[in-house]
Amino acid sequence: xxxxxxxxxxxxxxxxxxxxxxxxxxxxxxxxxxxxxxxxxxxxxxxxxxxxxxxxxxxxxxxxxxxxxxxxxxxxxxxxxxxxxxxxxxxxxxxxxxxxxxxxxxxxxxxxxxxxxxxxxxxxxxxxxxxxxxxxxxxxxxxxxxxxxxxxxxxxxxxxxxxxxxxxxxxxxxxxxxxxxxxxxxxxxxxxxxxxxxxxxxxxxxxxxxxxxxxxxxxxxxxxxxxxxxxxxxxxxxxxxxxxxxxxxxxxxxxxxxxxxxxxxxxxxxxxxxxxxxxxxxxxxxxxxxxxxxxxxxxxxxxxxxxxxxxxxxxxxxxxxxxxxxxxxxxxxxxxxxxxxxxxxxxxxxxxxxxxxxxxxxxxxxxxxxxxxxxxxxxxxxxxxxx
Amino acid sequence: xxxxxxxxxxxxxxxxxxxxxxxxxxxxxxxxxxxxxxxxxxxxxxxxxxxxxxxxxxxxxxxxxxxxxxxxxxxxxxxxxxxxxxxxxxxxxxxxxxxxxxxxxxxxxxxxxxxxxxxxxxxxxxxxxxxxxxxxxxxxxxxxxxxxxxxxxxxxxxxxxxxxxxxxxxxxxxxxxxxxxxxxxxxxxxxxxxxxxxxxxxxxxxxxxxxxxxxxxxxxxxxxxxxxxxxxxxxxxxxxxxxxxxxxxxxxxxxxxxxxxxxxxxxxxxxxxxxxxxxxxxxxxxxxxxxxxxxxxxxxxxxxxxxxxxxxxxxxxxxxxxxxxxxxxxxxxxxxxxxxxxxxxxxxxxxxxxxxxxxxxxxxxxxxxxxxxxxxxxxxxx
Numbered sequence: 001x002x003x004x005x006x007x008x009x010x011x012x013x014x015x016x017x018x019x020x021x022x023x024x025x026x027x028x029x030x031x032x033x034x035x036x037x038x039x040x041x042x043x044x045x046x047x048x049x050x051x052x053x054x055x056x057x058x059x060x061x062x063x064x065x066x067x068x069x070x071x072x073x074x075x076x077x078x079x080x081x082x083x084x085x086x087x088x089x090x091x092x093x094x095x096x097x098x099x100x101x102x103x104x105x106x107x108x109x110x111x112x113x114x115x116x117x118x119x120x121x122x123x124x125x126x127x128x129x130x131x132x133x134x135x136x137x138x139x140x141x142x143x144x145x146x147x148x149x150x151x152x153x154x155x156x157x158x159x160x161x162x163x164x165x166x167x168x169x170x171x172x173x174x175x176x177x178x179x180x181x182x183x184x185x186x187x188x189x190x191x192x193x194x195x196x197x198x199x200x201x202x203x204x205x206x207x208x209x210x211x212x213x214x215x216x217x218x219x220x221x222x223x224x225x226x227x228x229x230x231x232x233x234x235x236x237x238x239x240x241x242x243x244x245x246x247x248x249x250x251x252x253x254x255x256x257x258x259x260x261x262x263x264x265x266x267x268x269x270x271x272x273x274x275x276x277x278x279x280x281x282x283x284x285x286x287x288x289x290x291x292x293x294x295x296x297x298x299x300x301x302x303x304x305x306x307x308x309x310x311x312x313x314x315x316x317x318x319x320x321x322x323x324x325x326x327x328x329x330x331x332x333x334x335x336x337x338x339x340x341x342x343x344x345x346x347x348x349x350x351x352x353x354x355x356x357x358x359x360x361x362x363x364x365x366x367x368x369x370x371x372x373x374x375x376x377x378x379x380x381x382x383x384x385x386x387x
Numbered sequence: 388x389x390x391x392x393x394x395x396x397x398x399x400x401x402x403x404x405x406x407x408x409x410x411x412x413x414x415x416x417x418x419x420x421x422x423x424x425x426x427x428x429x430x431x432x433x434x435x436x437x438x439x440x441x442x443x444x445x446x447x448x449x450x451x452x453x454x455x456x457x458x459x460x461x462x463x464x465x466x467x468x469x470x471x472x473x474x475x476x477x478x479x480x481x482x483x484x485x486x487x488x489x490x491x492x493x494x495x496x497x498x499x500x501x502x503x504x505x506x507x508x509x510x511x512x513x514x515x516x517x518x519x520x521x522x523x524x525x526x527x528x529x530x531x532x533x534x535x536x537x538x539x540x541x542x543x544x545x546x547x548x549x550x551x552x553x554x555x556x557x558x559x560x561x562x563x564x565x566x567x568x569x570x571x572x573x574x575x576x577x578x579x580x581x582x583x584x585x586x587x588x589x590x591x592x593x594x595x596x597x598x599x600x601x602x603x604x605x606x607x608x609x610x611x612x613x614x615x616x617x618x619x620x621x622x623x624x625x626x627x628x629x630x631x632x633x634x635x636x637x638x639x640x641x642x643x644x645x646x647x648x649x650x651x652x653x654x655x656x657x658x659x660x661x662x663x664x665x666x667x668x669x670x671x672x673x674x675x676x677x678x679x680x681x682x683x684x685x686x687x688x689x690x691x692x693x694x695x696x697x698x699x700x701x702x703x704x705x706x707x708x709x710x711x712x713x714x715x716x717x718x719x720x721x722x723x724x725x726x727x728x729x730x731x732x733x734x735x736x737x738x739x740x741x742x743x744x745x746x747x748x749x750x751x752x753x754x755x756x757x758x759x760x761x762x763x764x765x766x767x768x769x
Contacts (some may be wrong), residue, residue, distance in 0.1 A: 025662050029411070038647055066547035070452065072477070097637030099448040107636045112448050167448065167617075199619065251726060255425075259418060259720065263652060266414030270659050275408040277666070333639040339449050341637065 006299040008289065012302045013309065014257060015282070021075040022277045026307065027314040029270030030363050031261045034318030038348060039326050040256035041355065043375050044249040046347040047333075048183050051241035056092075058247070059125065059237040060217065061205040062069045062224075067233070069244070070097040073341075075232070080207045082230055088220055089209040097189055097205035098198045099340045100165040104156045104332075112340035113150060114186040115165060115202075117194025125208055126178060131191035134174030139190045142197075145174040147184035149343035157187075161284045183331065185343045203291045207232070235353040248333065264363055271367020275307050279375040286375055287383035296376035303372035304365070312362025319356040398695045401667060408663040409703045415656040416707020417714055422524050423734045424715045428631075428727040429641040438601040440500065442630045443594040443611055446621040449668045450475065452590035460614055466607045467596050471496035474579065474592035477545040478554070480531055487527065487540065488574035490592075491582040494520070500597050503565050510535075510560025518581050521556035524563060524573035533558055546586055555579075572727060580680070595627070653745070660749045664696060668753035675757050676765030689758035696750020697743065701731055704742030708735055 016023050062083065067073035080094035095118035101110040116122075123129060123136070137143035146157045156163060163174045170189065176186050197202050211220060221234050279286065286299055332343035399405050443461060445451035452474065462470045467684040471493050478489035494515040498504055506514075506522065512518045521539065531540065539554035556577050564573060582588060598607055615622045617769060625633070635641075675688055712730065720727050 021662060022666070025659055028655055028658050031609070032651055036651050040648070051661035066544065066551055068544040101447050106638075106640065109633045109636050110638045145528045178396050254722060255726070259422070259648065262414050262418050262714070264422070266411040266652075266656070268415075269407045273404055273411070273659075273663070276403060276407075331639050339637075 001295065001298065005030050005301045008293070008294065008302040009073040009305045010297050012306050015275060016306065016310075019278060019281060022281075023273050023310055026271045026274035026310040026364070026367065027317060029267040029313030030272075030311050030360045031318035032322070033260065033267045033363065034315045034360050035205070035257065035321045036263060036318075037260045037359060038319050038356045039346070040252065040259065041352050042322065042326055042346040042348045043331075043344075044252040044256065045349055045352060046344040047252065047342075048245050049180060049347055050185075050342065050344045051245040056210075056237065058210050058213060059219075060209055060211055061231045062209070062234045062236050063205075065233040070095075071099070073097075074092050074204050077202050077204055077209065079230060079232065080204060081211060082227070083207050083224075085230070085268075086220075086223070088212050088215045088223075090212055091125045092207060092209045092302045093119060094191065094204040095122055095206050096194050096198070096200060096203060098194060098200075100163075102157070102163065104153060104165060104341070105155050106153070108155075108333075111154075113154060113195060114340045115144070115198075116183070116186050116188050118188055119191050120206065122188075125375050126183070127211055128179040128181070129176055130178070131182070132175045132177050134172075137173055137189055140192065141190070142170045142193055143173045144170045144187050144189040146177050147169045147186050147188075148170055148175055148177040149184040149330065149332070150186060150341075152330055153185070153341060153343050168193075169309055173237055180345065182244075185341060192268055203327045209281050244335075248335075250292050261358065264359070267363050268366050271307065271363055272313065272370060273305065274310065275368050275371035275372075276358035278306065279303060279371050282375075283298075283378070283383050286379065287380045288381050291384065298371040299376045301325050304368045306373070307368025308364045309362060311360045311367070314364075315357045315360025318360070319348075319353045322356075324336050394691060395700060397671070397691065398667075398698055400671070404663060405699065406665070408660055409699060409706070411708040412656050412700065412703035413710065415652050415741070416704050417711040419649055419738055419741065420654055420708055420730070420734060421715050421718060421728075422649060422730045423737070424730045425726060426645040427734065428729050429523075429635045429638060431595065437598075438604070438626055438628060440597050440627045441611075441624055442603060442627050443596070443622045443624040444624040444630070445593075446612075447487050449593075450695045451620070452592055453594065453622065455591055457615065457620075457622070458591075458594060460598055461594055461611055461669065464607060464610050464614070466598050466600065466610075468598060469496055469499040470596040471500040472495070472579070472591040472594045472595055473574075474582065474590075475545070476543050476577075476582070477574065478541040478543045480541055489543070490574045490576050491579040494578050497576065498562075500595050502597075504561055504562050505565070506562040507560055510562075512574075513559040513579065517559065518578055518584070519555065520559045521575060521577035522562050523558060523575045525561045526573075527556075527560050527575060528561060528563055535560055546582065548585070553587075556581075559753050585704060600628075621676025624756045653741070657745060657748060659746070660692050660699065660754065664692075664699070664749050664753050667695075668692065668756060672760065674764045675760050676708065676762045679760070679762050679765075685758045685760075688760075689754040691759050692754035693747065693750040695750070697746035700742045700746030700749065704738055708738050711738070714736075757762050 009150045049233075063070065063073035065077055078090060083089060084092040097113045098117070099112040100115050102113050103109065119139075131145065132148065133143070137145055144163070151157045157172055159172050159174065163170050163172065167292055176188070191204070195203060207214040210215070217234065217236055224232050225229055226233055289299065290296070327348040329346045330343055331346070332341045334340075335342040443453070443457070445453055458470055458472055461467060473490040473492045473544060476489040476491050478487070480487065498506055510522070514522055523533070527533070530577060535558055537558050539556045539558055541556060542551070542553050562573070562576070579591070604626050611624045612622050678684070678688055710736075715728060715730050
């Protein structure tokens with residue numbers, strides 16, 4: 001039996017080149033689905049990466065209790081000092097989160113960009129932040145540094161450029177990168193300069209802190225809750241960013257699946273077309289094999305193998321196109337929690353290519369099954385007579 | 388047998404193949420209708436925006452609030468009719484579901500400026516007289532199973548109450564836009580006084596006002612903005628449709644993305660359909676010779692192929708657009724709280740245009756072949 005399967009399948013596959021034009025239908029059809037699927041999902045993965053990259057397990061963020069995002073959280077610098085007096089924190093960084101309007105390169109319209117007022121502690125807290133060009137701003141001066149992605153997406157943020165934010169003119173003195181994380185879409189400046197430009201003297205949005213290794217976040221939370229002077233909610237950065245990313249990636253994923261499912265239906269019809277014509281063109285051959293004693297099962301297997309092989313070729317083609325065309329492509333979108341822009345790269349990961357191949361196999365399986373059954377159940381005599 | 392049924396018969400000569408091709412092409416049109424319905428929202432802002440309505444927001448950020456005193460100054464600007472204000476409340480009715488827009492509005496003037504909104508007079512009166520009153524579009528009542536007169540708890544992340552207590556509004560009625568398609572874009576409205584008194588708030592989110600003459604909108608915008616120039620809260624004034632376009636553009640180039648996806652889909656489908664057409668043409672070469680022998684001209688035979696292409700694509704478009712409309716309204720029901728969609732007639736017309744072009748395109752190669760076919764060779768091919 002295995003010998004039969006092997007020989008029919010081999011014969012089948014070797015004859016594909018002679019049926020090239022009908023075979024290409026299945027490849028192109030499934031290739032199209034996989035290309036679109038991988039491209040859309042690479043956006044969701046890319047957007048998620050922006051948030052995942054920011055994560056260090058010992059890093060925590062404290063916001064005003066009840067606030068869901070940095071924008072709606074408001075604290076006072078005194079809160080940061082109270083937090084800093086606790087022994088379980090190593091580095092305590094007060095940060096003020098504001099938004100400014102800068103024209104976007106793509107649309108020419110002004111869009112919101114995050115301006116983060118920081119102290120040296122914020123740099124200590126994020127060892128992944130590296131100055132690429134220029135240098136850090138001088139505290140007390142109206143200077144700012146620009147995230148790599150912000151510089152790509154917005155106009156007039158080159159080193160030496162002057163930017164007016166809230167009637168104050170700032171000079172760009174450097175670029176930074178931070179492992180592709182969300183802060184690469186931001187502008188950073190000295191905390192006190194931002195406080196006075198935005199008239200938030202003494203105000204901060206959040207306190208970020210690294211907890212001492214091995215400290216349990218739950219006990220820290222209880223301890224902070226017990227302090228009547230503080231009204232803070234503490235979370236690990238991992239939990240925090242997971243919540244930030246969820247809505248945007250959910251929308252992309254839902255859309256990705258809706259489009260994939262509809263396209264897949266189209267591709268299944270195309271695959272059925274290919275496989276029906278494939279067996280039609282080999283009708284005599286199959287009937288002859290059956291007549292000389294080959295079983296129906298090997299015939300079914302051979303048709304299925306052919307369908308799956310072509311489907312995987314299509315899947316590889318589609319994933320390849322998506323990878324070449326989109327991997328690393330940068331776009332920016334609205335971060336709904338602060339109405340500011342967040343930039344991310346399309347990320348075509350091995351997992352996504354795997355997903356694309358699985359989808360192509362499923363499509364090939366469905367597209368091959370019915371024709372395979374028909375090929376095996378065709379009455380031999382009719383087929384030989386050409387009916 | 389007339390020409391039409393002849394073409395129909397020849398098209399369905401190989402029933403299974405053609406049916407499968409039509410079904411797969413159908414999905415392309417379904418996607419076209421669905422995705423374009425999403426894209427139009429990002430291109431033009433939502434439809435039904437009145438050019439004679441303008442908005443004044445903070446120059447720096449949509450979420451930056453403006454002083455309450457600006458209202459009377461805007462009203463005093465030449466050309467301005469009535470002024471109202473609204474504030475983004477960021478409320479959610481179900482834990483985690485933050486996708487319903489909730490606005491605190493001025494009940495006395497809101498429906499003067501939005502005079503195309505329909506609200507029952509007695510409900511409006513209640514809305515204006517009760518401090519905790521709220522109005523909602525009927526789609527929200529359906530979604531959450533609310534009834535008029537009900538107390539509605541609502542949590543706001545922007546305006547939290549002490550001890551994380553919810554705000555409680557009394558739903559006094561419903562309101563509707565003129566176009567029921569845009570119902571999903573309408574916000575949950577409540578009386579600003581409630582927020583103002585509870586929070587001791589001296590500012591509002593943005594102002595909206597109507598103007599006499601839409602032609603003068605640029606001039607009026609400048610006049611309003613110059614009043615607040617060089618103050619801490621500088622403003623940015625534009626027509627509502629411009630504002631919507633600007634806001635939507637911040638999501639990114641959704642329109643370009645949709646065009647990209649649809650191009651990929653149609654490119655695939657053109658290849659597949661062309662394949663079917665050419666296959667069917669090849670099988671019928673001897674038949675064309677017979678037709679020509681019978682006296683059909685070269686052009687006529689070529690036209691048969693063109694019409695077959697058009698018929699194939701037309702049938703798919705018909706099915707696809709019909710399913711597309713169903714799928715789009717279904718998606719609106721299911722994901723309306725996540726993604727805005729707006730199905731316009733123009734999208735359907737464009738679908739028909741694409742179907743025609745695609746039909747001509749897939750028929751053209753076989754048509755040229757059929758046109759050039761020499762009878763002797765073609766008969767020989769049998």
